[in-house]
Amino acid sequence: MSIHWKIENFAVLPSTQDVVKDRALEGEDEGLVIQALTQSEGRGRQGNEWFSPMGNLHMSVLLRPLCTADLAGQISFIVALAVSAAMDEFIAPGHKKTLKWPNDILINGRKCAGILLESELSPKGLVGHLVVGMGVNILSAPEGRICIKDVAGEGRLAVHPFRDRVLHYLDMYYLAWKAEGFAPIRKAWLAQGHGIGHKLTARLPQREEKGIFRGLDENGGLILEVSDNKQIVIRAGEIYFEEPETAPQRLH
DSSP: OOOOOEEEEEEEESOHHHHHHHHHHTTOOTTEEEEEEEESSOBOGGGOBOOOOTTSEEEEEEEOOOSOHHHHTTHHHHHHHHHHHHHHTTBOTTOOEEEETTTEEEETTEEEEEEEEEEEEOTTSSEEEEEEEEEEOSSOOOTTOOOHHHHBOSSOOOHHHHHHHHHHHHHHHHHHHHHHOSHHHHHHHHTTBTTTTSEEEEEOSSOEEEEEEEEEOTTSOEEEEEETTEEEEEOSOEEEESSOTTSOOOOO
């Protein structure tokens, strides 16, 4: 059964995440969408500030997957696929779009979108609600990043039509995940995965690990080959690639 999206727009908010979290605790149904034209205190993962000017997409949605925390983590891959599919409708041919673990979307090797998941566990240990924040650079981007306008074709590019396409694909992938599990989501993500087979450094809370990115395990963990006969699985952390393997090639 499709999600009924209930979209509420605001000119400015401190953070769309905080509004959805408050509404979730008040008992709001799944499908609430809070969108702000600008945010004064937008944030990304690890508490980083998120650039939130007019013309870009800043929105948070409420999901109630009623699953264990490890399964809820798979939803970041669902959201990445949804944002990526929406981008496909606006990006001109010839640009390389990749999905960077755990939840960034890159175009030509530069970050264009980020995803933030925050959850609340029920007394039974299930995820009672999941607040999914999405920030997408549509018309502008900070230095070193990229926006869709930089790589768009001739079609009109605006926030609300892009938002509606993201919600369409989010509904589609979320329902597929509920019906079929993570395997098809994992396969679709790996088809766009950034840097598979390349060297990276994973910065974890207590240490660093270096190795070769070998894909995702059955729950979405990053498989890192640290030696010829040893692989480890990274569940959370920041990853840094050694070379810009998705930079656009020069035409000779």
